[in-house]
Every structure is written in structure tokens, then in C-alpha cells.
Amino acid sequence: MKKISVEVNGKKVTKEIQDHTILSVFIRENLNLTGTHVGCDTSQCGACVVHVDGKSIKSCTALAADVDGSKITTIEGIAKNGNMHPMQEAFKKLHGLQCGFCTPGMVMSAIDLLQNNKKPSDTEIREWLEGNICRCTGYQNIVAAVKEAASKM
């Protein structure tokens, strides 16, 4: 067992965990933040993307123990004062989601894109989202939503 202290969505949390606890499991089961989803076993689908110290990572491929001391942001933590993040607003406006399962990872990944590239082209968006698989939307409205968010942020 190991004690870790992290800041999750702005709140400090200290928890006792088993050494081998995967970050996505920690987030979903220890913190009960079930917005972070798990869609595959091979770090491919991206449904589990969260931010650790501001950068997007796949939480299914990190140990909770090794983010000890970090700041974690999940999909539950990006709305401010009840207002959705511009990326969330854009996904809603342009129908960038259908079943919603890949959406949290998609949104977290897309926000990281705009941190790296304020005005990405369609091609740059599509390439950045390589690590996020969506089966419903055909990606078109996701790309449009990311562009819309870029214009608002």
C-alpha cells in the first residue's frame, strides 16, 4: 500500500492505494469520478485521457503511484462556476458527440491541442486526435467543434 497526495480538479486528495493501482482505476473507483472511461486495454482508444500537470495523458497507462504530487484534471473539472468549458460548448453546439463514451477523452485531448496550437488546421486537428477513437460521429463534427472552440478561446 502506498499513500499518495494529488490535486484533483482543484481539490487536494490524499488516499491510500495499492501500489499497482492504475490511474484510471484510481480516478473511477477511488475518487468516484466516472466521467473518465476505459474503452480498450492497449492504450489506443483514448477514452481515458486526463490532464496531469496540464498535459494530456492516457490514464489507463499510468500508475496512480507515479503521479503522486501532481495536479490531475478530469472531464468533471473543466467547467467553471457551472459554465461548460468552451470546448464542451462547441461539442454541444456542433453535435460533436453521439453516445458520449469517447467524449470525455476526446474533449480533454482537444483542449491539450489548443494549448499547443491555438489555431489548428483541419489536418492538424485530425492528426492530433489520432489517439482518440470514436465509433459514432465519423469525426467530422468533432473537428468542427475543435475549430469552433479555437475561435472562442
Add this chain to the structure above:
Amino acid sequence: MKTFNYHSAKDVKEASKLSSSNSAYLAGGMTTIPSIKLGLASYRDVIDIKGIKSLSGIKVSGKSVKIGATTKHVEVAKSKDVKKAIPSLSALAEGIGDPQVRNRGTIGGSIANNDPSADYPSACIALNAVIHTNSRKIEAEKFFKGMFETALKSGEIIEAIEFSIPQKSNYQKYPNPASRYAIVGVYVAKHKSAVNVAVTGAKSCVYNDKDLSKALSNNFSSSSVDAVRISSSEMNSDVHASAEYRANMVKVFAKKAVEAC
């Protein structure tokens, strides 16, 4: 998932001391963690070396680019120094996996794992890299021994990888449409003395294609590639690509790389 004890090492010495025949070093974890999750590997101890400051960072001198083992792909991709010294190396890093993998995966982890379709091993071969470990220096040609097999001894830690700066170079790959790993990746580097053509994805281990290297050393032009016969006999064959196709792609991508140099 099988249990293990997690340790975060402060320095190389501590990491080395913690290691045993039943332990693994953890850098980015891009391979180690999925392997443990899928039950393909299990360890008593997992020793995290990400916190060791001396293992991270990029140093560029007149002749070489030295990259610390736990330097992340994103850092190599974005490094202005690397872009200036060996632009193909930062481009290679920019093309590994996806943004989340690049935010987490490390160069040391990639070469220690020596996946037959990983990108970095080809850079090591093409750029005459020297692998610095906590006990010695190993030339890239002697480092990659076979599929998932390297010259590293039990407990040995990669500290840095030092690449020679070539006159010009380029890396081209055809990614597996499913995994996005290289089905074939060809790294062409023209050094003062000779040209290296390193190939990943095609065989069980990265290799220097001596015929292509020789032909391009004699005449650095894509037409030189045409004259070289690439044998498919030792090439991988799987649901994604036959040996024959891979052999052809080595040629196609070698030409593309030469033309892009």
C-alpha cells in the same frame, strides 16, 4: 492485474540497488504498464526512474545530440536545439504514437524495449548513436540484439543516447493502419564518411541495410536505391503486410527519405 511493489528512485544508484531479476524499471510505462495489465509480464518490483533528474534533458554540441533516457518524445519533438541539429530526429519523435504517448513515453524506454516496429531504434542505428548506461557506453549497432532484446544486462540503466549529427538525414515510415507503429520505417543519414540506412518494422529487429547504405554512400541519389535488390527472405509477414510488401516498402521509403533529405 498482478500486484507489485512500486518504488520511486531518487538517483541511479538507488534504482540500481533496488533492481533484481524480478524487477523492471519504469520510465514512461508505455509498454511496461500494458504488458503487466495484459498479464504478459509480472514483476515483484517496479522501479520508477522518472524522478531521477540526471536522466532527463537534451544537450547539443558541435558533433552530437545527447538525450537523457527519460526525456519524453514531446520534448525531443519540440526541442529547438534538436530541430536545428538533426531535424529528422525531432520529426521522428513528433510521429511516435499519439500526443498522449508522446507526453509520457521516453526515448530510453523505447530503445530498452526494442520493439521491432518502434521508431527510435532506427535513429540510433542511422545516427551512429552511442548508448550511455550506468556502467558503459554501447554502440547502437551492438545494442539492438534481436526482437525485444538488447545488450543491456540485468539491472543496467540507460542514462543517455548520444546521436552523431549527420550532414543530412530523413526518416520516412509507413504506419500500421491499426496500431500506427511502423510497418516499415527507413531512416537515411548522410554522414561525412558514409551513409547509413536503418530499417525498422521490416524484420524482427532494426537493422542497417548494408546494400542500401553502400549504394547511397557511393552516390547519394534516389536512383541509387533503384539498383539495390531488397530480399524479403528475413522480413516479417503478418496480417498487416507480407514480407514481399515490406521488402518493396523498404525501397519505396528509402527513396522517399533520400528525396526528402
Add this chain to the structure above:
Amino acid sequence: MASLVGSRVERKEDKKLLTGRGKYTADVNFVNQTFAYFVRSPHARAQIKKVDITKAMKAPGVVSILTGADIANDKIGGLIAGWRIKSEDGSDMKVPAHPPLANDTVNYVGDHVAVVIAESLDEARNAAEIVKVDYKILKAVVDTKDAMSSDQIYKDIPKNLCFDWLLGDRTKVKEAFEKADKVIKIDLINNRLVPNAMEPRAANADYNPSTEEITLYTTSQNPHLARIIISAFNGVAPENKLRVIAPDVGGGFGSKIYPYAEEVVCSWAAKKIERPVKWVADRTESFLSDCHGRDHVTHAELAVKNDGTFLGFKNETIANLGAYASVFGTVTPTYLFGPCATGVYKMPAAYTNVKAVFTNTAPVDAYRGAGRPEATYTIETLVEKAARELGMDPAEIRMKNFPTQFPYQQTLVHSVDSGDYVAGLNKAMELADYKGFEKRKRESASKGKLRGIGLCSYFEACGIAPSPVVMMLGCGIGLWESAEVRFNPTGNVTVFTGSHSHGQGHDTTFAQIAADQLGVPIENIEISHGDTDKGPFGYGTYGSRSLTVGGTAIVKACDKIIAKGKRVAAKMLEASVDDVEFSNGEFVVAKSNKKKTIGEIAFACYLPGTYGEVKSPLPEGEEPGLKETSFFDPANFSFPAGSHICEVEVDPDTGETKVVKYTAIDDFGTIINPLVVEGQVHGGLAQGIGQALYENCHYDETGQLVTASYMDYTMPRADNFPDFNLGFTCTPATSNPLGTKGCGEAGAIAAPPAVMNAVMNAIGTEISMPATAEKVWKAYNQNKKRNSEAA
């Protein structure tokens, strides 16, 4: 109030899904919950000699281990085939028993052998590893084409043949072919696919010993069907003691229509151990045990006149059912396939013969489009080939054979109520700049790329119902749909639907319909679905049926509400019922200013007495309350149609092929919400293009699934697609009052042939799906070699 039908209303369900507040089955946890892990067969075909659980039972955390013997002891019934198909000779189809946990044989890799239930998932998985199963490995039957001549899997099923089905008239076809100037022949494989909803399947069953009721949370497109099957066929609990909840569901695409072994086992086990049992598939389990799609081997022929007129068509198909006959497994390659096999054309004579075979692979069932993509791929590549062989333009040959009078009695089964196929193709050609293709081809050539163009005109039969028809065709259930519209006393509304939304946006589109019908603001309407304890029985969501059948049930229930509202308003306004008109949420007495809002009427209905000055509003004999239910069974299927045009670019050096331009014109009848409909088309296209260029489910000759993860099964990603150009034509359906036809499957139906015709146009030779880089490279080079040898 402006009509909401036809507006791009943003989805009501999005906020929760975007903020991480969606609740999927894996997010559901119960106090005292246990975790299930299934022991699965590592062999494609084997006899189980012995299952030894002794050691595993002693492993840490293990609560229980259940096997096929326990299933048999408890008389838990097997999984069912929902449609009974008869062979051409009149005999019934032959299906093997399919126990939820295998008893004596396993028949595909991933088949369920035992379940380990433990205090934690890790403990369940670790114990599962030490359940010792002694197998006698048998030779597996894997290949679709060779299945009939391979080892016999089941004792009572010779040639591994489930049925040998015929639709159509062989004699008429023979006569038609005798009159032909030319016969075009084609041999095709419709590649096997894995549906891959992003949410892996999951179940969490809770047993309440006090009420003796099981509550099953599950990833289902169809909770009512899950309940009736688990109750009536598996015998786990009576229907009134089984509540099935499908909360937010992360995509289905057909693979979550029916219950699987895991739901049955979790429900049964929860009751047995009197503790909740939770199971969540990992992705590998999903690959192994979700039902797969497609997997046909087809030979088809088209008889034509030299001027391009079609005379007759025959289709001989072998369809792989996998190891067992799944719920929709037998209807998918028959009635969902055969009637559409002649495509969108006038075809004087036709038949479709399907031999459905068992193999040692995962069961095959409906996957987006279900039968219609296979049918459309066959006819549309055949038509394109006919155009090539006759030297005609592919658009011209299609135009020539389109029916132009509607209703049109299609050759094999359907009477198509409405359509305008000529208008659709013309619009597609215009939007795609069909005329400008040669110029674009030259531009591609200047970059060293080969450019090709491909067409597909399709029609499909969806809006799956009507019950009398589907039951006559062998369906074991009716396929109507239900709705209950419940006014709450304060005037807001809850609409219960028997269909289920798992991405389609019913919370919004159905609310748009109800808002328009009732004149109630959309914010005040809640759509409720997915809980068998809440709404009336229904048949769920698949076959593009939810709107045409389920949406219409809502309209019908609203009609009843309005009818009652008129009676109540008449009493309250002291007018005759016939003089009360309803529009925009108000009951108005004709030629007067007397009116009541529907909210006032609802309130009045719930206060049926005299209270102070307020007089009882209800007419004599009228029941209090305002709630109406409707069960709608349409008179016909609905028939969306359209024309798609695809352009690809091929790199001749590598064979890498990319869709660079895609135009889709679809006729879905009335469109409720264009935003949602466009999204449905995009998604369908991505899956169709995925089938054509990327996806392939591959078993090796021993029956091991080689493509069992995203490392090996190519899931299309964002960088695989261009932006799609969409357009619509509209001929409203006449079989439902909304005029809607269904839009969920069109993209997956039309895209594969459009893409493949474009690839073949680019490289000048035939090629099978998926057109992977290597296959394209080989086909192109072999063709080049053949041509240079010929010259």
C-alpha cells in the same frame, strides 16, 4: 410557436455526457458487490472433459465459481435464435443448443466455460487463471466458403448447414438470363467486421431477497427484449421479478440488441449468491465474444441487354453464422438481405439463395445495416461492372434502370411507397461535380497519384416492423413500438418510449416531436427510456426503426392526449367538443376568444373535484389524470434511398488509398433534426469506409482471432477521412404520419460499394474489401503487368 421539427436543436442529453455525468453500466456500483470474470475457451473447438475448480475455489477472495453443470442443474435455458427461417425444401432451420455456460463442448475462442465470482476483479481474474479445464481439442471449422465440406461441428447438423434459403423464382430468372445479351458475373467477399462500440459490454445484477426481484443494469439497445429473453427463455426469473435497466449506453451498432451469456449468468448468479454481480468486458473480451457482422461469400450474376436494361439477377451467398445462431443472426442474411439484393432497380426476375453455415467463430449477428450493406455491395459493384463491360457511364446505367413510378412493387418483397431516385442521383452528381472528375484526375496524376470515382445508388428497407409481416417471415416477436405520454399535474411532460437511445439523440428528437404535437416548450419535456419498470414494453432501437415506429407511437399518444384535452376543454369552456380546436398548446373554441392552455387542462385533469370556486372540470364519466399510451404498428417498412459518390486517391508506389472526396445525397423523408441526421450519416459513412478500406476481422486456420485488439484491428481514426459533403432530397414516407424513413444505417450501406467502385476505377482492376494498401499495391501492379504483357 415555431415548429421544432426540422430545426437544428442542440441535444438535451449532451450536457451530462460532456461533463462526465453520464451514467454507463460500468459506472454503476452496488453495496456488497462482487466481480465476475469469465473463464473462456482458448480453443475454437473442443470437448470439455473436465472442469476442475477445486484449487480456484480456495484462491483469495473467491465467492463462487459456476460452470455449465450448474446452469444445467438449475435448468437455465439457452440463448436463442429469434427468427425461424425455412429452407427452400420447406424444412426448418437447424440450430445447436447454446447454453450460457458451455456444458460439453466449446465452439469458438471466447466461448463461456465458467464464471468466477470474487470480492475484487483482480481476485476473480487470478482465480480464473487456475480453473483447470481439460479439453480434447477438435479440428476447427473456420472458413465460410469451405464450411459445408469441413468436419461436422454438431451431431445433428449435417454440412454445418443451418438453412438453405431461397427468395425469388429460379425459373423466371433462368428465362430472363436466356434473353440476355450479356451476363455480368462477380465473386465477392463481404468482410467480417467487429462492431466495436466504444463502450465495452457490461452487466451489473443486483438481487433483492426481500422482494425476490433482480435488477439488471446492462449495455443494451433493447432492455425489454433482454428482460423477456432472460425471463421466458433462460428462465432466470419471472418477468415481473426482473427489472432491466439500460442506462447511458456507449454505442451499439447492432451488437447490443439482445442479451448475451454474461447478462444471463450475472442475473442468475446474483440470485444464487444473493449479492450483486458486476462484469465489465475488457476490449479483448469484446473482440472475442461480441457478435460480429457481415461475413458473406457471394457469387452474383446480372443479365443485361446491350442498351443496359437489366433483365434478371441471381445471388448465391454463403453466410457465416459463427458458432451459434444468434438472435438476429438468421434474419440478417435472409429477410434483411435478400429483398434488397436487387438494389434500387427495376429487375424483372431475381432470386437470392443463402446457405447459412456454422463455423467455430464468434456468432455473427446484425451490425449497422445488417444484410442491406451486403446486398447493396453486391448489386452496386455488379452494376458498375456492367457499365464497364457495356461501355456505359455508371450514372447512365443506373438512371436507365431506376423505377420512376411510386408506389413501386419491388421484385422480391417490398412495395416501396415513395422515392425519387433520379432526383437523388442528379443532385449527387451536381454536388460532387461529377463532370469535373477528369480534371481532378489529371491534378492527382500530376502529383503521382491515381484518382478514381465510384457511385452507389441504394435503397433499403428499414423502420423494422410491421409485426404481421415480420412474424410471417419467421420473427418470434412483434415489432411494433410503444409510447406513453404522461402530463404531470404542473404541466410538464414525461414521454416514455420503448425504443432506446445510445447515441441517436432521442432525448432531443423525440422531445421535438412531442413539443410540436403538444405545444409544450421542449425544456418541459423529458424523454424516458431504458428501464423496464418505467415505461411500457417496447422493442428497442435497431434497423433505423426508433423514429418511424417509436416516434409515431409518441404522435399517436399525443393525439389521444389532445382528444381528451378537447373533451375537458369543452366542459371547462362550456362549448361543444366539435368546436374545440387545438393548436400551439391551446384549446380554443372556434370563433371565440375562449381558450385554455394545455397546461391548464393537465392541471384540471388532476383536480377532478369542486374546490371552492373551482368547479370540477371533468365531463361526466371522464377518468381523472392525463396520461395516454399508444402502441404503433406501421403498415409497411420504410424505404430510405440515395446516391453516394466517392473519389479516392491511390499512391501507386505503396497502394495507400485515401478517400479524398465523398458526396452523399439521401432521402430520409421528413427530417426531424438535421444536426442529428447529419451526424448519423457521418457515423455510418465512417463505418462503411472502414469496411471498404481498413477493417477486417481475421481468424487463423485454427480459429484463433488474430485481430483481437486495436493493435491489429484497424479502427478508423480522424485522419482517415475527409469532410463529407451531404445533401438531402425528400419524398415523405406514407406509412407513418411523420413521413420519416430512418437514417441510421444509410452511410454504412452505401459507402462500401461507392468506395470500392472508386478504388477499382482508380487501379483498373477488381479487388476485395478491405482495400488495404498491400492489396491495392498488388492488384495494381499485377494488372499493370498483365496489360503490358497483353500489349
